[in-house]
Amino acid sequence: MVSEKKEHWFTRIENMHPYQTMMYLGMFGSGLIFLFLLLAFLGSQASFSFFSPLYFPKSFIVSSFVLLASAYTASQIVPHYRLDRTEKVKQYLWATLLLGLGFTGLQLLGWKELSANGIDFQGLPSGSFLYVLSGIHIIHLVGAMIFAGKLISKVQVCEKDEIKNLILLSNPFDQMTFQLFATYWKFMDIVWIILFFTLMWVI
Numbered sequence: 001m002v003s004e005k006k007e008h009w010f011t012r013i014e015n016m017h018p019y020q021t022m023m024y025l026g027m028f029g030s031g032l033i034f035l036f037l038l039l040a041f042l043g044s045q046a047s048f049s050f051f052s053p054l055y056f057p058k059s060f061i062v063s064s065f066v067l068l069a070s071a072y073t074a075s076q077i078v079p080h081y082r083l084d085r086t087e088k089v090k091q092y093l094w095a096t097l098l099l100g101l102g103f104t105g106l107q108l109l110g111w112k113e114l115s116a117n118g119i120d121f122q123g124l125p126s127g128s129f130l131y132v133l134s135g136i137h138i139i140h141l142v143g144a145m146i147f148a149g150k151l152i153s154k155v156q157v158c159e160k161d162e163i164k165n166l167i168l169l170s171n172p173f174d175q176m177t178f179q180l181f182a183t184y185w186k187f188m189d190i191v192w193i194i195l196f197f198t199l200m201w202v203i
Helices: 002-014 018-047 058-075 077-082 086-116 125-158 162-170 172-202
Strands: none
Touching: 018 125, 018 172, 058 077, 058 086, 058 172, 077 086, 077 172, 086 125, 086 162, 086 172, 125 162, 125 172, 162 172
């Protein structure tokens, strides 16, 4: 029974497209990086407990709601793709991209708030980890936004031609790319929410 389950698990991996395998491995690796950094932050916070609630940037709070909104828009992309609604797919891609840009801008404002309250990258380790954790998350999200831009460009080209549009909506590879984008974006949302609530709880 155990061997059958193992066989089935390996079969699923073997049947994955290389892009899917790369993305899932990348997500796993990124998850480990965030986990180790978060544990290091918690360790440094125990040693240098100098934060107060006033030091938590308000921009980080607002940006979290923006990212939650983007989780909704990203979740609508694949369902509309399956319903052959190219225009809706493009709209939700744009909405997700713009919300991602808004989140990034608010994160940078959060850094300014930290600096204004005497917490900079050169200071105590626990303060530096705030910049590192949010910065690495931004870098990952920028990659997703570049991906969104490429998908938007592809949709805009295809929607002008009925044949290209039909190929876009019926091609399994294109469906997979939209699914990968939505999955990765949700992953980045989950990572930030975990970071956000951990930071709120500790600080």
